[in-house]
Amino acid sequence: MTSKSVLLDRVRPSPEQPLARPGVDRTSIGALVREFCARVRKNERLGPIFAREIAGDWEPHLEKMTDFWSSVILKTGDYHGRPVPAHVKLTDVTESDFDIWLAVFGETAAELFEPETAAIFIERAERIAASLKLAMFFRPDRTCA
Numbered sequence: 830m831t832s833k834s835v836l837l838d839r840v841r842p843s844p845e846q847p848l849a850r851p852g853v854d855r856t857s858i859g860a861l862v863r864e865f866c867a868r869v870r871k872n873e874r875l876g877p878i879f880a881r882e883i884a885g886d887w888e889p890h891l892e893k894m895t896d897f898w899s900s901v902i903l904k905t906g907d908y909h910g911r912p913v914p915a916h917v918k919l920t921d922v923t924e925s926d927f928d929i930w931l932a933v934f935g936e937t938a939a940e941l942f943e944p945e946t947a948a949i950f951i952e953r954a955e956r957i958a959a960s961l962k963l964a965m966f967f968r969p970d971r972t973c974a
């Protein structure tokens with residue numbers, strides 16, 4: 830690897846490679862998930878949706894989300910779920926709800942991680958949100974010919 834590509838890797842880490850940064854491990858990712866979920870549950874718009882969908886014990890959801898983010902960021906392969914059907918069934922969720930979700934996620938990540946690391950989490954969340962939105966809201970019959 831040339832020194833130029835090493836430098837580029839530091840600036841913009843590849844989404845295919847595990848992120849190797851101090852303080853980024855399953856424990857800190859779990860703390861992010863837990864703080865994010867605590868905030869989202871208090872959110873006026875999203876709180877009632879989560880309360881309805883996860884009515885009982887939150888622990889399995891929190892562990893699943895920790896697996897998910899560990900797989901996304903650390904490439905652990907811990908997550909084996911299916912995000913698209915889990916969201917397509919939420920028929921009252923709108924595109925603007927994703928802006929709220931991303932705002933809460935972004936502020937939580939920015940508080941728990943250093944800015945460069947938070948930016949990586951936020952960029953990955955934005956990409957995944959975009960693909961979930963396509964699955965949920967894209968209607969080929971409504972596009973312009």
Ligand code: HEM
Nearest residue numbers: 878879882893897910911912915922926927930954957958
């Ligand atoms: C307005 C936006 C969103 C809402 C209201 C929402 C809501 C939910 C709810 C209620 C569940 C639990 C579903 C269930 O267990 O049956 C869930 C699961 C999940 N969400 Fe979201 N979500 C949103 C956006 C996102 C985004 C942007 C991501 C990723 C960056 C994400 C990742 C996941 C994952 C990985 C699961 C677990 C799916 C599974 O394997 O069962 N969600 N979400």
